[in-house]
Amino acid sequence: QKEVEQNSGPLSVPEGAIASLNCTYSDRVSQSFFWYRQYSGKSPELIMSIYSNGDKEDGRFTAQLNKASQYVSLLIRDSQPSDSATYLCAVIASGAGSYQLTFGKGTKLSVIP
């Protein structure tokens, strides 16, 4: 059973701070990793994808991947109240020809003004 684990939170950070969201996965052959943002009552929105070890930056967001430790994280710099949402980590295993995503249960982030 492939598992994706996230701390459910809530994670509270002050406005302007760095928010750090973490995710671990159990399937060693996992190759593709995604972060989705979901506002309350809305659908998941893809914000980052990462496929190789290291960091990937997009604006205020940085995804970090360490396959040896089976760990992926999302950093949000200069956090804003509008970043308050639930962040979902998702993983696709290599060889899954159907490209099935396995989701974590999400971390709720609250940015305090």
Next chain:
Amino acid sequence: NAGVTQTPKFQVLKTGQSMTLQCAQDMNHNSMYWYRQDPGMGLRLIYYSASEGTTDKGEVPNGYNVSRLNKREFSLRLESAAPSQTSVYFCASTASGYEQYFGPGTRLTVT
């Protein structure tokens, strides 16, 4: 482009009733998916269609059927609704098989 659209947005059913949730995408994507999201359970895959003409079971297929009507449309049918099927249902699609894009969801209550 509308992206992924779903109808209806809300639905209330009585136990034993049937209904079909509709999903359409205008992005020329090959693969489409149906998920359900329940508090504390996260997103779980019900069925998927890797390409037009194919469908396969996901993690929680019992009580559901699907039809990939054409490349654009993928429907989810509840033949005899049960209270355990009260959930939010999301449709998603992908071109490359990697980055999935979600529709706005259908909030279903079964009484």
